[in-house]
Amino acid sequence: MSDLSTDIAIELINVNKNFQDFIAVNNVNLQIRQGEFFSMLGPSGCGKTTTLRMIAGLETPSSGKILLEGKNVTSIPAYRRNVNTVFQDYAIFPHMTLYDNIYFPLKMKGLSRKDANSKILKMLRIVSMEGLEKRFSSQISGGQRQRIALARALVNEPKALLLDEPLGALDFKLRVAMQTVLKEIQSNVGITFVYVTHDQTEAITMSDRIAVMRDGIAHQIGSPDEIYNKPKTAFVASFIGEMNFLEGKVISVNDKEVKVKLDEYEVYCERNDNKYSSGDEVLVCVRPEKVLTNPIKKQINEVKYKLVRVVFRGDVYEITTKLNGNELKSVVSAVEWGKTHLPGEDITMGWDITNSIIYPIEMKKNIISYGE
Amino acid sequence: METTEALDKKINKKAPVKKVQKEKTKLGTLLLGVPVILWLLMIVIIPVILMLIMSFKIKSGYEITNIFTFQNYLSFFKNSTYWRILLKSFRMAFIVSFTAIIVSYPLAFFISRVLKKGRSFLFMLIIIPLWVSYLVRIIAWRTILGNNGLLNNLLMGLHITKQPLSIFLYNNFSVILTLTYIAIPFVFIPLYTALEKIPNNLVEAARDLGANDFHVFKSIILPLSAPGFITGFMLSFILALGDYIIPQQLGGKTGLMFGNIVWSQFGFASNWPLGSALGFILFTIAAVILAITQKFSGEEGIYM
Numbered sequence A: 001m002s003d004l005s006t007d008i009a010i011e012l013i014n015v016n017k018n019f020q021d022f023i024a025v026n027n028v029n030l031q032i033r034q035g036e037f038f039s040m041l042g043p044s045g046c047g048k049t050t051t052l053r054m055i056a057g058l059e060t061p062s063s064g065k066i067l068l069e070g071k072n073v074t075s076i077p078a079y080r081r082n083v084n085t086v087f088q089d090y091a092i093f094p095h096m097t098l099y100d101n102i103y104f105p106l107k108m109k110g111l112s113r114k115d116a117n118s119k120i121l122k123m124l125r126i127v128s129m130e131g132l133e134k135r136f137s138s139q140i141s142g143g144q145r146q147r148i149a150l151a152r153a154l155v156n157e158p159k160a161l162l163l164d165e166p167l168g169a170l171d172f173k174l175r176v177a178m179q180t181v182l183k184e185i186q187s188n189v190g191i192t193f194v195y196v197t198h199d200q201t202e203a204i205t206m207s208d209r210i211a212v213m214r215d216g217i218a219h220q221i222g223s224p225d226e227i228y229n230k231p232k233t234a235f236v237a238s239f240i241g242e243m244n245f246l247e248g249k250v251i252s253v254n255d256k257e258v259k260v261k262l263d264e265y266e267v268y269c270e271r272n273d274n275k276y277s278s279g280d281e282v283l284v285c286v287r288p289e290k291v292l293t294n295p296i297k298k299q300i301n302e303v304k305y306k307l308v309r310v311v312f313r314g315d316v317y318e319i320t321t322k323l324n325g326n327e328l329k330s331v332v333s334a335v336e337w338g339k340t341h342l343p344g345e346d347i348t349m350g351w352d353i354t355n356s357i358i359y360p361i362e363m364k365k366n367i368i369s370y371g372e
Numbered sequence B: 001m002e003t004t005e006a007l008d009k010k011i012n013k014k015a016p017v018k019k020v021q022k023e024k025t026k027l028g029t030l031l032l033g034v035p036v037i038l039w040l041l042m043i044v045i046i047p048v049i050l051m052l053i054m055s056f057k058i059k060s061g062y063e064i065t066n067i068f069t070f071q072n073y074l075s076f077f078k079n080s081t082y083w084r085i086l087l088k089s090f091r092m093a094f095i096v097s098f099t100a101i102i103v104s105y106p107l108a109f110f111i112s113r114v115l116k117k118g119r120s121f122l123f124m125l126i127i128i129p130l131w132v133s134y135l136v137r138i139i140a141w142r143t144i145l146g147n148n149g150l151l152n153n154l155l156m157g158l159h160i161t162k163q164p165l166s167i168f169l170y171n172n173f174s175v176i177l178t179l180t181y182i183a184i185p186f187v188f189i190p191l192y193t194a195l196e197k198i199p200n201n202l203v204e205a206a207r208d209l210g211a212n213d214f215h216v217f218k219s220i221i222l223p224l225s226a227p228g229f230i231t232g233f234m235l236s237f238i239l240a241l242g243d244y245i246i247p248q249q250l251g252g253k254t255g256l257m258f259g260n261i262v263w264s265q266f267g268f269a270s271n272w273p274l275g276s277a278l279g280f281i282l283f284t285i286a287a288v289i290l291a292i293t294q295k296f297s298g299e300e301g302i303y304m
């Protein structure tokens, strides 16, 4: 086990943070591995920034412990912690040249300009900003500022780099480009990245593991695959990607699956950590892209719902069907949706048990819905 | 559907229209500027020109003769008392500004960046003297520093001295002290504004990158409050350089400043042309100082 613990770069143990009587971070436990690209994802105000600031040492936890490489740093100030932050608005010092901005952390370490020079030039090369080092931050673009902030934070070779929505201020194209840059730099320097974002696509495409947070609570910590395909709570299921939530009643439970009555149909879900017994009201969930419309092969779960609308989304069609109170969406490619159906027609919707997730009905209030 | 060509045409048509609009708004702002320029002309430029004209005339007997002469300027350079007092006024104004900044900076720093609550209250407290008449505040200092004043009474009450000391009043010290007191709000305001404007995330970034409190102050706070320094110093310097009431009220024989000499030419010496010349010299110096500081503090949008 000792081997494993040295493998852990950052550890949060029962960390809480209150602002007066408001709980911003609620008993968070995290283990971030060496060299990992770890993301914290969640809606606005869920405590991502606060958690990151506690790791940086810019905020002190109300209770709990923070370990960096196994060492308790909870009461060590920011300037003596070997982690650096890239701030959302970059915080480039406006009165120094870009060169001096990158020199700053080295200067604080006592390096002379001469000794620092080669390191600074190397960082400028890594972030592709050679030749611009004599400029000031007011003379470069947002994306370039981002690179300088990155170079400045990395030049001291910190144990971990903390990034607070570093791409939030950039336009879409630049954001996607910078995602690749960030990923490349991370694999080149091999430093642990802790990345805060509220953009789920960004988190899923870039991260090794993700912590999904809400109201100061870490709902689930896992790989993008686990988070997407095996969401632990209805909140996680609704926050990441799109999800159908159908209400039903448990018929029977065995050690592998739960049989649920959905309207007049019977469907099966994989069992998970929550407890279910017959008669319980539950939520049955399946992602729209996992739902087949009028499947050729018989599916384990099949229901006949009435077509409500068809929305053309360019690459795909979004099919919405309904029965009683339950709405079931499916996303199908344009090729598959060749036939013409009219609203009100019965459509058979089918999906596999491995894509069928079940939650207790109490979790319904945690569902996040957009634009409704 | 529109063809791209049609779209192109549309865009091309639109472009010049935009330009015209821009020129129009430019003209509009120019027109709006006219009253301001007229106003400036009336209250600043015309008086200065009148003063300049006056400074080239000469007083003979009780009359002011309308001949063009450099006589007044020459007498400034020839008469060493004039420029000696001018130099001394420079020195005093410098000491005043320097002291005012030394006193105001910690205050401004504490109120703007350390205090979490009660900022505006303390700010007001420092600004409030500006609402009290200038003369009243000067007289107040006379009662504090005088033979029978607060300071002497205190010293005697504490048995530090036996007799009232007359070293506090009617000399350079009392003038500098009072000028500094008058200058402090004028220095404090720009310093406070500059300090308060420094984004906190720059401070946090510095701390995050390994700077302790001392280095945060030295490398971030101090350089970023430089515009406040410059503005404050300049305001106080010009204020002190041209003042004649404080030296007159508290300066006695030794505490005279250049302003007193200018003033006396308009008063009992009644030599307006010479007074105008001396005044214009002072004005030019102040204008040059202003221009220099404008150049240094003119870097707007530093927090991009």
Ligand SMILES: Nc1ncnc2c1ncn2[C@@H]1O[C@H](COP(=O)(O)OP(=O)(O)OP(=O)(O)O)[C@@H](O)[C@H]1O
Pocket (backbone or CB within 6 Å): A019, A022, A023, A024, A042, A043, A044, A045, A046, A047, A048, A049, A050, A051, A198
């Ligand atoms: N200094 C503070 N004083 C009081 N409340 C605070 C303070 N800082 C943060 N909070 C509160 O704590 C909660 C979490 O804030 P935090 O900045 O961590 O959110 P976040 O997840 O980063 O959100 P966003 O995505 O909007 O940046 C918010 O409700 C916020 O209002």
Ligand SMILES: [Mg+2]
Pocket (backbone or CB within 6 Å): A048, A049, A050, A164
């Ligand atoms: Mg945040």
